[in-house]
Amino acid sequence: xxxxxxxxxxxxxxxxxxxxxxxxxxxxxxxxxxxxxxxxxxxxxxxxxxxxxxxxxxxxxxxxxxxxxxxxxxxxxxxxxxxxxxxxxxxxxxxxxxxxxxxxxxxxxxxxxxxxxxxxxxxxxxxxxxxxxxxxxxxxxxxxxxxxxxxxxxxxxxxxxxxxxxxxxxxxxxxxxxxxxxxxxxxxxxxxxxxxxxxxxxxxxxxxxxxxxxxxxxxxxxxxxxxxxxxxxxxxxxxxxxxxxxxxxxxxxx
Amino acid sequence: xxxxxxxxxxxxxxxxxxxxxxxxxxxxxxxxxxxxxxxxxxxxxxxxxxxxxxxxxxxxxxxxxxxxxxxxxxxxxxxxxxxxxxxxxxxxxxxxxxxxxxxxxxxxxxxxxxxxxxxxxxxxxxxxxxxxxxxxxxxxxxxxxxxxxxxxxxxxxxxxxxxxxxxxxxxxxxxxxxxxxxxxxxxxxxxxxxxxxxxxxxxxxxxxxxxxxxxxxxxxxxxxxxxxxxxxxxxxxxxxxxxxxxxxxxxxxxxxxxxxxxxxxxxxxxxxxxxxxxxxxxxxxxxxxxxxxxx
Numbered sequence: 001x002x003x004x005x006x007x008x009x010x011x012x013x014x015x016x017x018x019x020x021x022x023x024x025x026x027x028x029x030x031x032x033x034x035x036x037x038x039x040x041x042x043x044x045x046x047x048x049x050x051x052x053x054x055x056x057x058x059x060x061x062x063x064x065x066x067x068x069x070x071x072x073x074x075x076x077x078x079x080x081x082x083x084x085x086x087x088x089x090x091x092x093x094x095x096x097x098x099x100x101x102x103x104x105x106x107x108x109x110x111x112x113x114x115x116x117x118x119x120x121x122x123x124x125x126x127x128x129x130x131x132x133x134x135x136x137x138x139x140x141x142x143x144x145x146x147x148x149x150x151x152x153x154x155x156x157x158x159x160x161x162x163x164x165x166x167x168x169x170x171x172x173x174x175x176x177x178x179x180x181x182x183x184x185x186x187x188x189x190x191x192x193x194x195x196x197x198x199x200x201x202x203x204x205x206x207x208x209x210x211x212x213x214x215x216x217x218x219x220x221x222x223x224x225x226x227x228x229x230x231x232x233x234x235x236x237x238x239x240x241x242x243x244x245x246x247x248x249x250x251x252x253x254x
Numbered sequence: 255x256x257x258x259x260x261x262x263x264x265x266x267x268x269x270x271x272x273x274x275x276x277x278x279x280x281x282x283x284x285x286x287x288x289x290x291x292x293x294x295x296x297x298x299x300x301x302x303x304x305x306x307x308x309x310x311x312x313x314x315x316x317x318x319x320x321x322x323x324x325x326x327x328x329x330x331x332x333x334x335x336x337x338x339x340x341x342x343x344x345x346x347x348x349x350x351x352x353x354x355x356x357x358x359x360x361x362x363x364x365x366x367x368x369x370x371x372x373x374x375x376x377x378x379x380x381x382x383x384x385x386x387x388x389x390x391x392x393x394x395x396x397x398x399x400x401x402x403x404x405x406x407x408x409x410x411x412x413x414x415x416x417x418x419x420x421x422x423x424x425x426x427x428x429x430x431x432x433x434x435x436x437x438x439x440x441x442x443x444x445x446x447x448x449x450x451x452x453x454x455x456x457x458x459x460x461x462x463x464x465x466x467x468x469x470x471x472x473x474x475x476x477x478x479x480x481x482x483x484x485x486x487x488x489x490x491x492x493x494x495x496x497x498x499x500x501x502x503x504x505x506x507x508x509x510x511x512x513x514x515x516x517x518x519x520x521x522x523x524x525x526x527x528x529x530x531x532x533x534x535x536x537x538x539x540x541x542x543x544x545x546x547x548x549x
Contacts, residue, residue, distance in 0.1 A: 054440060088442035098433035101456050110451070111441040160437070167441060 004029035011067035037216035091169035097156035099148035154185025295522035330497035338411035346419030373417030381481030426460020
């Protein structure tokens with residue numbers, strides 16, 4: 001087993017004091033250059049869990065998080081951690097495509113520009129490389145200055161992936177990235193996700209079990225804030241050790 | 255039963271007709287006002303050309319012969335409008351940013367109510383403050399001949415249009431989807447970077463419209479400028495010179511002139527000029543809107 005890129009140790013989260021926690025004592029390792037899928041019924045905490053990995057839950061008022069999340073062995077919740085540089089290392093793609101109201105080029109260049117890159121030539125290279133790696137280059141290379149909103153939903157989502165990888169993160173989090181897309185666009189994103197794990201450690205939340213089975217190396221099953229079971233995808237989908245996992249993947253609930 | 259069918263048809267068509275007539279009345283009133291303004295304003299052109307009126311620098315409507323040079327008045331209107339906007343737009347946009355991006359929700363409610371009250375403030379009350387508070391202050395501190403001047407009126411107008419600019423800007427900042435802010439944060443942007451590089455550009459069209467609506471309000475405002483601008487029909491050389499905008503000239507002089515005189519027609523002609531300015535600004539708003547839809 002290769003080394004864990006991310007190690008999560010007894011992570012618990014509650015949105016406000018006194019309410020039942022949205023995540024309960026989750027312990028999990030995510031291997032480098034692998035693709036892990038988080039599955040479970042809605043409200044099970046899988047998206048909340050994903051957002052803990054780049055500290056996007058920090059914005060939620062009154063949220064309380066305990067436990068540790070180690071990125072390369074270093075706790076990202078340690079007081080001396082710079083959240084903005086953490087988010088550059090751990091990129092994110094959201095449920096609905098959310099391009100900025102700028103041109104295609106400016107969308108991809110946004111992250112590198114934040115990092116202080118001003119050189120037009122270098123920015124051009126980053127834009128091309130990112131769009132190539134997200135499989136969008138051939139479709140947009142002649143209209144990089146067109147508004148991002150002129151793209152189709154699937155193209156917009158690949159643009160968001162290009163934007164996320166333009167800052168060369170180490171981990172890429174994808175929060176139900178295909179839930180707003182049609183089957184063709186979904187297939188492209190899935191293919192892309194498999195491609196991306198060669199360069200990044202990828203974690204993907206999905207409500208679609210077939211998707212998890214198709215793309216992931218490992219699967220983690222969440223239920224009511226609890227990590228029920230995790231392991232190699234083939235094992236989870238063929239011989240799950242927990243009864244609840246079996247019930248879920250065979251469609252008895254969810 | 256033919257009678258019942260008839261009655262039903264009537265109960266269907268009558269309300270529709272009544273509503274249509276009522277809706278048309280707004281357009282008709284506008285058309286009548288426009289015609290009235292033109293009818294009363296155009297006769298001045300018998301005695302003087304448009305260029306003479308617009309570029310003449312002397313406004314002595316009651317001298318013999320009367321001089322109707324409107325340039326100082328037009329310049330006065332433009333000067334108060336632009337100065338007040340230059341003061342109010344940065345403050346208004348900053349206030350809007352503060353309300354949407356910085357201050358907690360509980361406090362923003364309080365600010366919004368305050369802003370609303372400021373918007374309802376009768377302009378005569380502001381004019382009063384201009385005369386009694388700001389004018390003596392400017393006069394003493396800056397050793398001016400009079401504290402009633404362009405700066406005084408612009409400051410008050412700025413306060414008047416601030417709620418318009420801030421409220422409308424706030425709406426358009428609010429309309430920027432949270433998901434775009436999240437995307438920015440997820441790329442490692444700070445709050446400030448997100449605010450200036452994503453939210454503000456995303457709302458720029460709405461903010462431009464807010465600014466123009468503010469300009470329109472400033473241009474048309476009468477009471478404040480009448481009370482605080484000093485009323486001298488001179489081309490302003492500095493922001494501390496007294497001015498006489500078109501609106502205050504019309505308000506001050508209309509009561510003193512006899513109906514049908516050249517002066518009377520000149521004042522109506524000035525009304526036409528004001529209308530032309532507001533129409534132009536209105537077109538600009540519509541143009542910005544349609545350009546947004548084309549994207």
